[in-house]
Amino acid sequence: MSNIKAQKMIVVGSSQVIPEVVGEGMIFVVDLSLGYDSWVDINFPDQDYGREYHFQYDFVLDWGDGFTEIVTESGLKSHNYGVDTGIFEIIITGICEAISVGGGE
Numbered sequence: 001m002s003n004i005k006a007q008k009m010i011v012v013g014s015s016q017v018i019p020e021v022v023g024e025g026m027i028f029v030v031d032l033s034l035g036y037d038s039w040v041d042i043n044f045p046d047q048d049y050g051r052e053y054h055f056q057y058d059f060v061l062d063w064g065d066g067f068t069e070i071v072t073e074s075g076l077k078s079h080n081y082g083v084d085t086g087i088f089e090i091i092i093t094g095i096c097e098a099i100s101v102g103g104g105e
Contacts, residue, residue: 025091025092025093026091026092026093026096026099027089027090027091027092028089028090028091028092028101029087029088029089029090030064030087030088030089030090031086031087032081032083032084032085032086032087032088033084033085033086037084038080038081038082038083038084039078039079039080039081040063040078040079040081040090040101041076041077041078041101042061042076042077042078042090042099042100042101043075043076043077043099043100043101044057044071044073044074044075044076044077044096044098044099044100045074045098045100046074046075047074054074055074055097055098056095056097057071057072057073057074057095057096057097058071058072058094058095059071059092059093059094059095059096060091060092060093060094061077061090061091061092062089062090062091062092062093063079063081063088063090064088064089064090064091065081065088067079071096
């Protein structure tokens, strides 16, 4: 796993993201009471469009509710918290070169 500068991102609804530097890793604070439902989608794109470079992934994705997974390739990751309200910290630790965050509708 790599050393990456961390950002804390507060996800409001399905599109607003407010970054804040916090240390190592990447943290997203998700408040489900501000969103549409209990689903959260995170996309890890394959390549930098317009270039031949493919993004690299090798990290642990901690959804903040006890469920974690290892991500080593691009693609969409979706998680259902099973509740309509609650605040969860999603933590990404390792190599994550690109990310797109949204909420399910």
